[in-house]
Every structure is written in C-alpha cells, then in structure tokens.
Amino acid sequence: MAEHNQRQGMTLLHGLLDEAVAGRGRIAVVTGAIATGKSHLLYSLTEQAFDHGALPLAATGSRAERDLPLGVLSQLVHNTPMMEQHRAVTLGLLQEGARAELAGDTLDHVDVQIVDALCTVLLELSERCPLLIAVDDAHHADRASQLCLTYLARRIKYAKIMLVFAAPDHHAHQRSLLHADLLRQPHCRPVRLDHLSAEAVARRLAERAGPEAAGRFAAACHELSGGNRLLVDALLEDFQARGGPGERYAEAVLSCLHGTDPELLLTARGLAVLGEPEGVARLLGRGAAATAQSLQALNRAGLLADGRFRHEEARAAVLAALDQEDRTDLHRRAAELAHDEGAPVAVVAGHLLLAGRAEDPWALSVLEDAAGQALRDGGVEAAIGYLKLAWQGCGDERRRARIATKLVRAAWRINPSTPAGHLAELTAALHKGHLGGGDAVVLAKALLWHGHTSDARDVLRHLPELDGLDREGLAELAVARAWLRGACPSFLSHLPEPRAEEANSAACSLGVSRRIESANALVRALTEAPRPETVAVAERVLRGSRLDEMSMDTVESALLTLTYSGRSDRAAPWCDAFVEEAATRHAPSRQARLSAIRAEIALRAGDLAAAARDARRALEIIPPGSWGVAVGGPLGTLLLAGAAMSRHEECLPYVTQPVPEAMLETRFGLLYLHGKARFTLTAGQAEQALRDLRLCGELMGLWRLDAPEFIAWRVDAAEALVRLGEQEQARLLLEEQLARSDRRSKRVHGMAMRVLAATGESRHRVLLLRRSAELLQAGGDRYELARTLFDLIEAYHAIGEYRRAGMLTRRARSLAMECHADGLSQALSPDGEHDGDTASVQPILSDAERRVAALAADGYSNRDISAKLFITVSTVEQHLTRVYRKLSVSRRSDLPAKLVGEQA
Numbered sequence: 001m002a003e004h005n006q007r008q009g010m011t012l013l014h015g016l017l018d019e020a021v022a023g024r025g026r027i028a029v030v031t032g033a034i035a036t037g038k039s040h041l042l043y044s045l046t047e048q049a050f051d052h053g054a055l056p057l058a059a060t061g062s063r064a065e066r067d068l069p070l071g072v073l074s075q076l077v078h079n080t081p082m083m084e085q086h087r088a089v090t091l092g093l094l095q096e097g098a099r100a101e102l103a104g105d106t107l108d109h110v111d112v113q114i115v116d117a118l119c120t121v122l123l124e125l126s127e128r129c130p131l132l133i134a135v136d137d138a139h140h141a142d143r144a145s146q147l148c149l150t151y152l153a154r155r156i157k158y159a160k161i162m163l164v165f166a167a168p169d170h171h172a173h174q175r176s177l178l179h180a181d182l183l184r185q186p187h188c189r190p191v192r193l194d195h196l197s198a199e200a201v202a203r204r205l206a207e208r209a210g211p212e213a214a215g216r217f218a219a220a221c222h223e224l225s226g227g228n229r230l231l232v233d234a235l236l237e238d239f240q241a242r243g244g245p246g247e248r249y250a251e252a253v254l255s256c257l258h259g260t261d262p263e264l265l266l267t268a269r270g271l272a273v274l275g276e277p278e279g280v281a282r283l284l285g286r287g288a289a290a291t292a293q294s295l296q297a298l299n300r301a302g303l304l305a306d307g308r309f310r311h312e313e314a315r316a317a318v319l320a321a322l323d324q325e326d327r328t329d330l331h332r333r334a335a336e337l338a339h340d341e342g343a344p345v346a347v348v349a350g351h352l353l354l355a356g357r358a359e360d361p362w363a364l365s366v367l368e369d370a371a372g373q374a375l376r377d378g379g380v381e382a383a384i385g386y387l388k389l390a391w392q393g394c395g396d397e398r399r400r401a402r403i404a405t406k407l408v409r410a411a412w413r414i415n416p417s418t419p420a421g422h423l424a425e426l427t428a429a430l431h432k433g434h435l436g437g438g439d440a441v442v443l444a445k446a447l448l449w450h451g452h453t454s455d456a457r458d459v460l461r462h463l464p465e466l467d468g469l470d471r472e473g474l475a476e477l478a479v480a481r482a483w484l485r486g487a488c489p490s491f492l493s494h495l496p497e498p499r500a501e502e503a504n505s506a507a508c509s510l511g512v513s514r515r516i517e518s519a520n521a522l523v524r525a526l527t528e529a530p531r532p533e534t535v536a537v538a539e540r541v542l543r544g545s546r547l548d549e550m551s552m553d554t555v556e557s558a559l560l561t562l563t564y565s566g567r568s569d570r571a572a573p574w575c576d577a578f579v580e581e582a583a584t585r586h587a588p589s590r591q592a593r594l595s596a597i598r599a600e601i602a603l604r605a606g607d608l609a610a611a612a613r614d615a616r617r618a619l620e621i622i623p624p625g626s627w628g629v630a631v632g633g634p635l636g637t638l639l640l641a642g643a644a645m646s647r648h649e650e651c652l653p654y655v656t657q658p659v660p661e662a663m664l665e666t667r668f669g670l671l672y673l674h675g676k677a678r679f680t681l682t683a684g685q686a687e688q689a690l691r692d693l694r695l696c697g698e699l700m701g702l703w704r705l706d707a708p709e710f711i712a713w714r715v716d717a718a719e720a721l722v723r724l725g726e727q728e729q730a731r732l733l734l735e736e737q738l739a740r741s742d743r744r745s746k747r748v749h750g751m752a753m754r755v756l757a758a759t760g761e762s763r764h765r766v767l768l769l770r771r772s773a774e775l776l777q778a779g780g781d782r783y784e785l786a787r788t789l790f791d792l793i794e795a796y797h798a799i800g801e802y803r804r805a806g807m808l809t810r811r812a813r814s815l816a817m818e819c820h821a822d823g824l825s826q827a828l829s830p831d832g833e834h835d836g837d838t839a840s841v842q843p844i845l846s847d848a849e850r851r852v853a854a855l856a857a858d859g860y861s862n863r864d865i866s867a868k869l870f871i872t873v874s875t876v877e878q879h880l881t882r883v884y885r886k887l888s889v890s891r892r893s894d895l896p897a898k899l900v901g902e903q904a
Contacts, residue, residue, distance in 0.1 A: 401425075612645065645821060687720075857899040
C-alpha cells in the first residue's frame with residue numbers, strides 16, 4: 001500500500017470526490033498511525049465539499065458510544081436537509097433498528113427492509129445533491145451503523161456519493177467488519193498517511209518558529225517523535241521553553257496513547273514498568289504475538305523506537321499516569337517475574353522498591369543482597385532505599401535488627417545523624433537478645449559517635465553475655481578493641497578480654513586483619529615516638545584499600561598514622577585520592593571525614609589557607625550538629641588555622657559552637673582543646689589557654705596518647721607560661737617535651753626550641769632559634785618556621801645585629817605570606833617597606849602586643865583594654881612592658897601615633 005503525505009492524500013480525495021459528483025460512486029479508507037493527520041484530512045475535505053458541489057455529512061465514532069445502536073448513522077442523518085416525509089421515515093427506521101438491537105437481535109436477522117430503507121433515503125437524497133459521507137474513527141462505530149454503512153457502500157457504485165472512513169492502521173482495526181468489507185469493493189481506494197519525514201519536520205518547525213529554530217531543533221524533534229505531528233509540535237514548545245523534552249512532550253505522549261486502542265495503552269504501561277520489550281507479554285499475561293503487534297503499532301506511531309520509549313520523559317509520563325494501585329501491582333508482578341527468571345538482584349530490588357512492598361522472605365533476601373552490591377559500587381542512596389523497604393517489610397525481630405544495623409552503616413555514609421532514629425530500636429533488640437555480636441559492636445560505636453556514652457557502656461557490657469559470638473561478631477569485636485584504643489580509650493575497659501577464637505577469626509579474614517593492623521598502627525603513632533615500621537604499615541594498608549563497605553575506618557586510621565608520625569607529606573597524596581573517590585561514590589560522610597584529615601595534614605605542612613578551607617568543607621558537607629563527638633577534629637583544626645592566620649573574628653562562631661559533652665572522653669576532644677587553647681592564646685588570653693592545655697595534657701597522660709607528633713601541648717603551654725612571666729615553669733615543660741620527642745620528631749623539636757629561646761637570656765636566643773629553624777626546615781612546617789624566623793629577627797635586634805635582622809626579614813615575610821599568616825606578615829612589614837636596609841628595620845611586635853599597643857596609643861586605660869580584648873589587666877600590663885622594651889619607650893604617651901587604629 002502506497003504511503004501519502006497530507007498534500008498527496010488531499011489531492012487523491014479531491015479527485016475521488018469529483019468522480020463521485022459526476023455519478024461514479026467512490027469509497028476511500030484513510031488509515032495511518034496515531035497522529036498522522038487522518039482527522040485533519042477528513043475535516044479539510046468536508047470543509048471543501050461545497051466547492052466540489054457536494055453536501056457533506058459527517059460523523060465520528062467514539063469508544064464510549066460503541067454500544068449505542070445506530071449512533072453513528074444517527075449523527076449522519078439528524079442534521080441532513082431532507083424532505084419532511086424522508087425525515088419522518090428515516091427517524092422511524094432508526095428507532096425501529098435501535099429497538100431491535102437493544103432487544104438482543106442483530107441487524108443480520110432483522111428485516112432487511114430497515115437497512116434497505118435507510119440506505120434508500122440517502123440514495124434518493126444524493127439524486128437531489130451529491131453527498132460526501134465522512135466518518136472519523138470508524139473503528140469505534142457501533143456494529144449496527146457499520147452494517148448499514150457496508151450495505152450502502154455496496155450500492156453506490158453508480159450513485160453521486162463518496163464515502164470516506166478514517167481509522168488507525170494497526171492489526172486490530174484491520175480485522176474490523178467495516179474495514180475488511182470496504183476494501184473488497186472495486187470502487188474503494190485505500191489512502192494511507194505517513195508521519196513527517198526529517199525534511200517535513202524541518203519545514204513544519206520553520207513555518208511555526210522560523211528557520212533558526214528549525215535549524216536548531218529539527219533533527220532532535222524528528223528523532224524523538226518519529227515524525228508524529230502531535231509530538232513534533234509539543235517538542236518544539238519544550239525545546240523553546242527549556243531546551244529539551246518536558247511537560248508538553250509528556251502530555252502529547254499521553255494524548256496519543258489515550259486516543260488509541262486500550263491494548264496499546266496497556267502495552268505501553270507494561271513497557272514503562274520494565275523499560276525493555278522483553279517480558280512485557282508475560283508481565284501483562286498476554287500472548288507474545290499480540291504484544292509484538294502492539295509494540296509494532298507503537299513503533300509506527302512514533303512513540304517507540306526499536307520497542308523502547310524514545311526518551312525517558314515519555315516513559316516517566318506513562319508511569320506517572322498510572323494510579324497507585326496499578327503501578328504497585330505491575331511492579332510487584334515484574335519483581336516476581338524477574339526473580340523467577342534469575343535477573344540481577346538490582347533489577348528485582350528496583351521493582352520491589354517501586355512497588356513499595358516486600359513481605360516475602362525471598363524479597364527480603366533480594367533487597368539485602370542488592371543493598372550490599374550497591375554499597376560496593378558506590379550506590380549508597382539506592383542501598384538505603386533497599387534496606388529501608390526490607391526493614392519495613394520484615395516481621396522477624398532478629399532479622400529486622402540485623403537489617404537495621406546495615407541501614408545504620410549505609411546511612412552513615414550520607415550523614416551520620418541520619419540513622420540516629422534506629423539506635424533506640426537496636427538497643428531494645430540487644431536487650432531482647434535479637435542483636436548479634438557484630439551488630440552490637442556497630443551499635444556501640446554509633447552510640448559513642450552521637451555522645452550517648454552511658455548507652456554505649458551498657459552495650460559494651462552486654463557483649464560477654466551474647467550467646468556464642470559468630471565469626472563476624474568476633475572479628476568486629478577485635479576491630480572495635482583496636483579502634484577504641486585510639487579513639488575512645490576510656491571505654492576500652494568495658495570490652496571483654498580477647499579470646500583465642502577471636503584472634504583466630506581475625507586471622508582468617510584479610511579485610512578484618514587489615515582493619516586491625518591499621519587501627520593498631522594508629523595507636524602506636526598516638527602513643528610512641530615516630531617509627532619507620534609504623535609508617536611502612538600505614539602505607540602498605542593504604543596501597544591495598546578502597547572505600548568499599550567496610551574500609552573507611554581502615555583508611556582513616558592509616559592516613560592519621562602517617563600524619564601523627566610526622567609524615568604528612570606522604571599522607572597528602574593518599575588523602576587527596578581518597579577524597580576524590582568518596583566524591584565519585586557519592587558518600588558525603590566519608591568525603592567530610594577525609595576532608596577533616598586533609599585539613600590536619602595541610603596544617604602540619606604550614607598551609608594555613610588549605611587547612612581552613614578543608615576544615616570548613618568538612619563542616620559544610622556534614623553540619624556540626626551531625627558530627628557527634630568527632631566534631632572536635634575539624635573544629636580544632638579550623639581554630640588552629642584561624643589563630644595562625646589572625647582571623648579571630650571570623651573564627652569566633654566556631655569557638656562558641658556548642659559541642660557534645662562526651663567529646664572530652666574521646667581523641668577528638670583533645671584536638672578541640674588544643675585548637676581552642678591556641679586560639680585564646682593568640683587572642684591574649686594566656687590563662688584560659690593554659691587551663692585548656694593542662695586539661696588536654698592530663699587526658700593525654702591518662703589515656704597514654706602522649707606521642708609528640710600528635711599534640712605537642714607542652715610547647716603551647718610553655719608559650720602561655722612565658723606570656724604570664726613564668727619562665728622557669730615553661731622551661732621545665734619544654735625540657736620534658738624535648739626529652740620525649742627525640743630527634744625523629746624534627747617539627748616538634750624545632751617548635752620546642754623556639755619557645756625555649758624565649759625563656760633564656762638574650763645572648764643564648766640566637767643559637768637556639770637558628771637550630772630551631774634548621775629543624776623546622778627539615779620538618780616541613782612552613783608556618784612554624786616563619787614564627788621561628790620572626791623570633792630570630794627580634795633576637796638579632798636585641799643584640800644589635802640589625803643588618804642580619806634586615807636580611808632575614810625578606811625571607812620571613814615571604815614565608816609568612818605563603819602561609820597566609822596575616823598577623824606575621826603585617827608585623828614583619830609594619831610600614832609596608834620591602835627592603836632590608838638597617839634604617840628601615842623596625843622592632844617587631846607580636847600580634848597580641850600590637851593590639852594592646854594600638855589601644856594604649858589611642859588613649860585606652862589598661863582596664864578598658866582588658867574589657868575590649870577579653871584579657872586580664874595583668875596580661876595587658878605584661879604586653880605593654882614588652883612593647884615598651886621593644887620600642888625603647890618608657891610610657892604610653894611615647895607610643896608611636898602610627899599604631900592608632902591598628903587594633904582592627
């Protein structure tokens with residue numbers, strides 16, 4: 001059958017109409033896929049019928065009126081101009097035929113005189129005026145009307161009548177009574193319309209939106225519509241509004257489907273659920289041949305390409321149009337079929353998730369397996385969805401608790417606060433004996449993270465009571481013991497003593513062995529001076545690790561081992577790689593924790609801006625309230641960096657940030673105390689800083705986490721004592737620090753020697769500071785090196801070595817600027833001078849001294865300065881004493897006027 005476009009089809013119909021007006025009756029059957037323009041063609045023909053000398057009679061079939069006897073024929077004759085006697089006869093015949101049909105008879109058995117009489121009326125009318133009888137959607141015509149119209153078709157060969165019928169061309173309609181009978185008539189011509197070609201789509205777009213739009217959108221519109229006019233027009237609107245398929249396209253797809261046969265709509269729904277044509281017949285419970293024909297019809301309609309929706313927007317529209325009950329039922333059946341056929345667990349679980357039901361045991365197993373696979377592949381959100389559904393559908397309390405534990409682990413990757421709602425349920429399951437040993441350990445760690453220390457202790461105390469810990473439970477217990485030693489050592493006493501079977505279990509699993517090895521390496525880094533073998537273990541662990549389901553603690557411990565062993569330079573590239581992997585795997589929680597570690601690494605290298613940036617990123621990815629006790633890590637680093645950069649006002653909100661009380665029972669509390677103390681020390685509050693540092697040192701000693709490279713609290717405490725005028729106490733602390741740190745801790749050794757220089761006589765300071773600079777240069781901490789050079793310049797001033805001080809100033813200033821240590825940079829260049837001449841070298845004030853001196857020069861009293869800077873009057877006096885000595889003045893009225901206003 002030849003295919004026509006609209007113009008060709010209209011030309012052919014005009015020719016047939018002219019032949020009918022001349023007395024040679026003609027029949028045309030217009031077919032085509034959905035939205036090929038059949039209705040538009042009939043409408044245009046009836047509009048032009050008068051121009052050809054014919055009277056148009058039009059009717060439209062409707063699915064809703066299929067059971068209305070002679071409904072289509074009634075449409076044709078009710079508004080037809082005819083003589084009164086013909087009208088009365090016609091209406092009477094229609095009523096009589098309708099009564100017969102409603103009585104259960106068919107017109108095959110009713111007196112043929114009724115049919116003959118109806119047709120006679122139309123034949124007699126055509127003698128007065130040629131007739132164009134057009135029936136759109138003829139496939140929906142009631143059976144009685146179809147019988148009458150076929151009867152008429154056989155009798156118009158020499159009448160002035162043209163019959164035109166329009167119907168879709170897919171298989172179901174080709175077998176209809178009307179369609180089959182008409183095509184057998186010799187005076188019948190089939191007219192099949194086709195969709196728009198690519199060139200025709202371009203012309204249509206150019207007509208509606210101009211040549212530019214046609215050039216931009218024509219190819220995509222043709223590809224996504226198959227030339228379907230309705231879809232083309234909708235796509236043009238979407239492309240102009242949003243640059244791609246959208247709401248109008250979705251509406252047009254649904255309009256095409258709802259205007260066609262219900263079986264095609266049902267097939268489209270099945271395809272939307274499965275996404276692939278394979279299995280649609282089984283899903284719908286239909287024959288494979290019938291389904292294949294429906295898919296072919298949808299292909300011809302332009303809705304599908306190769307049996308699949310042309311765009312995901314079309315599929316989504318079909319799914320969205322399903323009511324909830326139908327959608328649930330289809331996805332449930334799809335899950336059962338996929339499971340029975342051995343489909344991948346992710347496919348089955350996806351249907352279960354969309355069905356929102358999973359009561360069957362096989363469904364729970366599928367969801368758990370799919371969650372595990374998703375976690376390994378980085379699909380954390382999908383895994384959480386699977387586990388939530390499994391948890392909701394599980395009726396067995398023991399299994400439900402196990403699923404809840406997996407859910408806690410998975411949700412932890414997104415936001416550690418998310419699974420907090422399950423902790424009470426898991427605690428209750430523990431007391432009922434429904435929680436396994438491994439799951440109990442996970443619960444204890446989660447409770448500790450959220451600061452529920454009392455509940456965590458209770459869980460740990462229950463571990464020995466658990467019946468026969470399985471291999472997984474023993475392994476988790478071994479890992480927990482190592483983890484607690486480095487993170488929450490005060491809780492270690494609540495764990496049962498290790499047993500031989502625990503060690504054997506751990507030895508059986510490479511993954512568990514690596515976790516324990518990494519945690520123990522961190523413990524050594526926190527408790528001992530740096531050792532090459534500890535560094536080697538950490539690097540070996542990192543080489544064999546990825547951020548899979550169980551390895552975050554392993555990676556974290558290994559990175560911190562390198563950092564606290566004085567090898568932050570080796571930790572940095574590893575950490576960067578893992579941060580990138582966490583971002584790729586869409587694991588925000590892990591990304592935040594790794595960013596916090598990256599901040600510590602940057603801080604120890606003296607890269608203050610990077611440290612502050614990474615710490616802030618960690619606190620942005622996971623807000624402080626969701627960090628639990630671990631918030632002390634990024635907060636402490638941010639305060640250390642802020643203090644070094646002299647960004648006190650900027651960091652003040654972090655000082656006042658509420659933190660969990662339980663944080664001080666963990667390693668993270670030590671990091672926070674150190675950061676807060678350094679911050680208050682640089683703000684001139686030496687007494688407060690000393691209190692925090694002594695508490696930090698007391699806890700480190702109690703927990704035996706007093707490794708020099710972890711937190712050199714004695715160095716900062718000694719600096720606070722120096723500012724308070726307690727040089728002797730400061731010296732004792734520093735000598736203890738130097739004795740503990742040995743030569744392998746070059747960075748800490750150099751820091752200690754810098755402060756030690758401040759406790760002795762001026763003639764010894766230069767030698768100590770030069771040695772400090774050598775150690776810090778080797779240790780790689782640029783900020784601490786800049787601080788030492790700052791003090792060395794002062795020392796040279798004190799002994800009159802102005803030229804050496806001037807030569808060193810340029811290097812110190814450059815280093816301070818590299819580190820973004822703004823306070824040091826300003827102090828090293830108070831007048832904006834950049835040369836090293838002796839005449840331009842000025843005595844150097846510390847950040848705190850400069851703030852006090854500026855306010856004093858502006859006329860503030862010591863008490864006013866104390867209130868304004870939140871420091872004691874005694875501290876103000878000590879600062880002024882040092883300022884007077886450095887500037888060679890004896891009273892505040894002699895302070896340089898240029899200091900006024902520098903307190904900001």
